[in-house]
Amino acid sequence: xxxxxxxxxxxxxxxxxxxxxxxxxxxxxxxxxxxxxxxxxxxxxxxxxxxxxxxxxxxxxxxxxxxxxxxxxxxxxxxxxxxxxxxxxxxxxxxxxxxxxxxxxxxxxxxxxxxxxxxxxxxxxxxxxxxxxxxxxxxxxxxxxxxxxxxxxxxxxxxxxxxxxxxxxxxxxxxxxxxxxxxxxxxxxxxxxxxxxxxxxxxxxxxxx
Numbered sequence: 001x002x003x004x005x006x007x008x009x010x011x012x013x014x015x016x017x018x019x020x021x022x023x024x025x026x027x028x029x030x031x032x033x034x035x036x037x038x039x040x041x042x043x044x045x046x047x048x049x050x051x052x053x054x055x056x057x058x059x060x061x062x063x064x065x066x067x068x069x070x071x072x073x074x075x076x077x078x079x080x081x082x083x084x085x086x087x088x089x090x091x092x093x094x095x096x097x098x099x100x101x102x103x104x105x106x107x108x109x110x111x112x113x114x115x116x117x118x119x120x121x122x123x124x125x126x127x128x129x130x131x132x133x134x135x136x137x138x139x140x141x142x143x144x145x146x147x148x149x150x151x152x153x154x155x156x157x158x159x160x161x162x163x164x165x166x167x168x169x170x171x172x173x174x175x176x177x178x179x180x181x182x183x184x185x186x187x188x189x190x191x192x193x194x195x196x197x198x199x200x201x202x203x204x205x206x207x208x209x
Contacts, residue, residue, distance in 0.1 A: 018059070023051035057088050057095070060125035063118040065144060067109040075148070077188070079103035079195055080116045089160045090127035098156025098172065100134075101196035104141060105149040105181055105188065111141075130156055130175050138177035149180035151192040 028038060028047035038044060083100040102116045123136040138152040153176045162169050181188045 018055050020048075020051050020055060023055065024048045027051050054088075054093075057086070058126055060122045061118075063115065063122075065115055065119075066112040067145065068112070070106050070108055070110050074106055074110065077103050077105060077191060077195070078110070078113075079192070080113055081196060083117045083120050085120060085124055085133075085154055085156055087124040087126070087128045087130075087133060087156075089158055090129060092160040092164070093127065094159040094163070096128075096130065096156045096158040096160070096173075098154060100137070100155075101151075101153045102137065102141070103151045103182070103192050103196070104145065104147040107145070107147045109145065111145055116141075130154055130158070130173055134175040135177045138179055142179040147180065149182035149185075149188060150178070151182040151189075151196075152177045153193070153196050 024047045027050040031038060031043075031047065036043070038046065079101065080103070081099075081101045083102060085098045085100050086095060087097075088095055100120045102120065104111070119140060120137055123133050123140070134152050134154045138150050141147065141152075142150045153174065155172050155174050157170075157172050161171060161173075176193075178189065178192075182192050183189065
């Protein structure tokens with residue numbers, strides 16, 4: 001007989017086995033092949049630091065997806081803005097950094113707000129492209145939370161674009177993904193985008209003042 005207690009979903013990403021020693025050796029060979037000598041004191045530990053840094057960026061922290069009954073029948077937009085995004089471009093293995101605005105229209109259950117940031121991190125900590133990352137976050141929330149609508153906007157600066165190639169310093173890329181009412185209903189969609197960009201713009205102006 002069921003107890004009626006909903007067990008939180010344990011969310012974790014299982015990449016291939018990590019071999020830090022092999023990664024350190026490969027990082028050293030990579031630097032030497034590019035003409036970077038490792039004899040200087042400041043560079044002797046660089047291969048190890050490189051290996052550990054990339055291992056960290058490719059391994060999201062596991063978490064429990066905690067949801068709660070929507071007892072009050074709340075049916076307006078829930079929006080978490082300016083969630084940190086740190087990922088690595090799969091084409092050049094250079095970081096891209098920015099913020100995500102994640103919103104949903106609750107159905108029968110609501111989500112612990114910190115879990116929205118956890119879901120973003122879950123898909124960001126791996127070699128990625130921004131378009132896929134945005135869609136994965138929206139798809140995952142739509143599937144696991146069963147809301148009436150989901151919206152995700154990500155704004156990020158890509159180092160592969162700003163420090164190499166075209167060197168478009170200060171440029172950002174914006175992507176979005178929508179499900180349910182936030183995709184079908186024009187008024188709901190407009191509210192989500194207006195709040196996302198208005199609040200984000202207000203935060204930027206406040207930080208600059």
